[in-house]
Amino acid sequence: KNQVEQSPQSLIILEGKNCTLQCNYTVSPFSNLRWYKQDTGRGPVSLTIMTFSENTKSNGRYTATLDADTKQSSLHITASQLSDSASYICVVSAWSGGGADGLTFGKGTHLIIQP
Amino acid sequence: SQTIHQWPATLVQPVGSPLSLECTVEGTSNPNLYWYRQAAGRGLQLLFYSVGIGQISSEVPQNLSASRPQDRQFILSSKKLLLSDSGFYLCAWSVTWTGTSYEQYFGPGTRLTVT
Numbered sequence: 001k002n003q004v005e006q007s008p009q010s011l012i013i014l015e016g017k018n019c020t021l022q023c024n025y026t027v028s029p030f031s032n033l034r035w036y037k038q039d040t041g042r043g044p045v046s047l048t049i050m051t052f053s054e055n056t057k058s059n060g061r062y063t064a065t066l067d068a069d070t071k072q073s074s075l076h077i078t079a080s081q082l083s084d085s086a087s088y089i090c091v092v093s094a095w096s097g098g099g100a101d102g103l104t105f106g107k108g109t110h111l112i113i114q115p
Numbered sequence: 116s117q118t119i120h121q122w123p124a125t126l127v128q129p130v131g132s133p134l135s136l137e138c139t140v141e142g143t144s145n146p147n148l149y150w151y152r153q154a155a156g157r158g159l160q161l162l163f164y165s166v167g168i169g170q171i172s173s174e175v176p177q178n179l180s181a182s183r184p185q186d187r188q189f190i191l192s193s194k195k196l197l198l199s200d201s202g203f204y205l206c207a208w209s210v211t212w213t214g215t216s217y218e219q220y221f222g223p224g225t226r227l228t229v230t
Binding site for chain 2: 004016034036041042043044045046049089103105106107
């Protein structure tokens with residue numbers, strides 16, 4: 001069964017500090033991995049998407065890494081800002097062979113940035 | 116540019132009443148369309164997806180149904196709501212599936228509370 005596990009479940013850090021969110025997956029056959037940011041009461045917004053051959057991708061202060069061998073990904077946030085407070089969702093896509101993209105969603109990490 | 120709309124933004128309905136949520140996409144043709152539900156403390160759950168007009172696939176058996184009367188319109192319905200139907204409903208679109216999972220773009224969501 002395809003699964004995506006995220007840790008920690010929640011995290012509180014001070015503004016200006018860095019943090020790293022983790023994602024472990026058991027999805028096969030692997031197609032790509034995505035990180036989304038979801039503000040409270042809003043739809044998720046894509047931060048990065050990585051295929052098997054990519055092991056790092058940045059989007060401003062967000063840097064995602066992927067280790068396809070260990071089936072782990074991380075999202076590193078640098079110099080956090082109050083606007084980074086949100087849920088961060090890891091989504092892994094399996095090759096679905098004709099179906100609905102074969103996406104497996106993690107439950108997310110709820111990040112709170114305190115001033 | 117493409118935009119995705121959902122309405123209503125919030126909805127409070129009594130148990131046993133009907134439901135109709137609407138999603139429309141602008142700026143693209145023949146998109147794949149998706150309905151997700153996000154319950155409190157849980158990950159996104161795919162409910163329905165559609166690869167074309169009148170083509171609906173259900174991922175999870177439930178009290179809900181979906182229809183796609185036009186290329187860029189996706190409707191989520193229920194004849195009689197249950198308390199367990201409460202949640203945050205998200206519509207998403209992606210380019211037509213051609214064998215590789217593409218980026219999904221989410222709408223703003225509808226918060227449904229069944230009382």
